[in-house]
Amino acid sequence: MAARILHRLRHALAGEGGREEPAGGGGEAEDCPESSELEDDTEGLSTRLSGTLSFTSHEEEEEEEGDGASEELEEPPQAPGAAAGTEDGGRCWGGDLLTRQLQELWRRSRGSLAPQRLLFEVTSASVVSERSSKYVLYTIYLIRSGQFDKAPATIARRYSDFEQLNRRLRCRFSCDMASVAFPRKRLRRNFTAETIAKRSRAFEQFLSHLHSIDEIRRSPEFLEFFFLPDLQAAQRLTCTGMYREALATWANAYRLQDRLGVCNSGRFLLTLAGLAVCHQELDQLSEAHGCCEQALQLLEAQGSHPLLGPFLQAHVHLAWKVGKDKRHSEARLQDLREAGLPLQQQPSLKECLIKEPLE
Template identity: 75%
Template sequence: MASRLLHRLRHALAGEAAGAEGPEVEEFPESSELEDDTEGLSTRLSGTLSFSNEEEEDEELGDPCEPGLPRDVGVTENGDQSPSPAERPGSSQLTRQLQDLWRRSRSSLVPQRLLFEVTNASVLYTIYLIRSGQFDKAPATIARRYSDFERLNRRLRRQFSCDMAGVSFPRKRLRRNFTAETIAKRSRAFEQFLAHLHSITEIRRSAAFLEFFFLRDLQAAQRLTCSGMYQEALATWSNAYRLQDKLGICNSGRFLLTLAGLAVCHQELDELSEAHCYCEKALQLLEAQDSHPLLEPFLQAHIHLSWKVGKEKHQSEARLQGLPGSGVARQQQLTLKEFLIKEALD
């Protein structure tokens, strides 16, 4: 019985391999082809999409976390696959076929060190951003509706029509749109959608793509800070910090505003050492800039906090004195908290 099943599986795999040599199939079908909600997507996307360094990609024989992937094939010193201890040529051949299919399924996207995982709960989709290749103890998380993905898709197609021509987007279904099966399939489709977007350099760096992840957190954190809800605001600023860190934009104006929010909330909660630390991070980013609107507020806050926690403040005082502008103009300068509250986030 087992040999008969193995024989059938071998023939099925051989049919897939033969089909792969036929006419080239479009890797990212147009959205019209996804009318049945991601039926055309590979079943290998039932987990998460992980992107790692290219050298790591070459070294892997397969993903050890992929369900059902045989793990009884060794590697000799020259890199060749060795037969199993029981010298089972049929099993070894089957293993190599599965590994080849797995590698082909992963080779369509440019490897990046970021992983998107989309899970669902009713109509909200939870997205985890996790660094691959290492244990990420602080993944960033957001929750988005289908309409949020749809809005991102429209913005990017207007701005990057050529790049977006090959990116598929799952359509809503007229019937059974909110069944558990449909939402689960759409979660896998959104993983592929975000992964494809992230593989295109221009889109990955665009404001539309980046703000899809963190702008809402910044706006919520700003509202909470203005309302004096510093503990709640701190959690939201912290998540926005992690999101921007994962996306690799730690030198942008939005990131500096995030550092300002963290410093202000920690200071209001009497956590002065933490507030001082975020001020120092910001001043390191502003080291080569003398005209940034946040430079003086950060210097003022750093001097005050350094005095409070007993840290060295002479360098910040000297830099503040060296900034252009009269003493009267400096007295009218907004504090870090005032700047944070008045900054328009849209």
């Protein structure tokens, strides 16, 4: 590919210079095969272009700093009198410095101005063999564009899970789903590398298309496809006392809901309850206290909620343990008592998790 680029540059430069024939005067072909070495022509091209040929990646170009900005940066508009040879006695009032400052400002603001999208990337696919079935399990990362996630949100789904989602959405959103493609079933060769690779790309495009449609993106069918299995698994692990495993699953469910933008729903409050309980059982009291605080901020504007009393009681207890201020929560509890809420009969956060039906 690089050889072809050099070949085109050679032709363009030869055209500008009057199409000079190569030394030797022969009619040698100008064709440059892909196997040609780059170093033969790089130095000559650099000289004629009065610059430097750079084959660094885009990420490396963004990290370069110094006197010269990357050639791909747009040239900012030049201020009046900044160019050399101005009418004002030829004086320059710091044009080079201003240019570098504008370029640096543009470089920093470029990431913040770009709209963020949610990307779906199949990172791996494995063939799973069970007693009565064999299937491919696809691992998918949910990534915000322009950001690096130290702990990405992940799901693992098989073809039948995608097929069920497709069927449910077509029943409810027949018009919107008319233009959405879905990979068809195959009678054989389902486990070949070619089929798995094609389906991986198809599932990425399928989820991206669904997420681009407002009504579908907010629908329970679409949202629960991502985080409901994790909530159910975390609930089972918490009920059986496997708090460390449950904590990891609750945390992934938290990240999934955060990426999908549903951090004010009842399921998200239940997720915070699960995190608080597991942190407390693992003697991570500061983390448990932080989960309760986040939940109470979401419940601040609500006069009543089934989880409000349990969260307030847990927050008061944890705040006393870690030495944090608990007066606001105690005042809210007093308001609930005066309103006639029997706090003594309120279940704990752990009891709420066990009793909550997740279907």
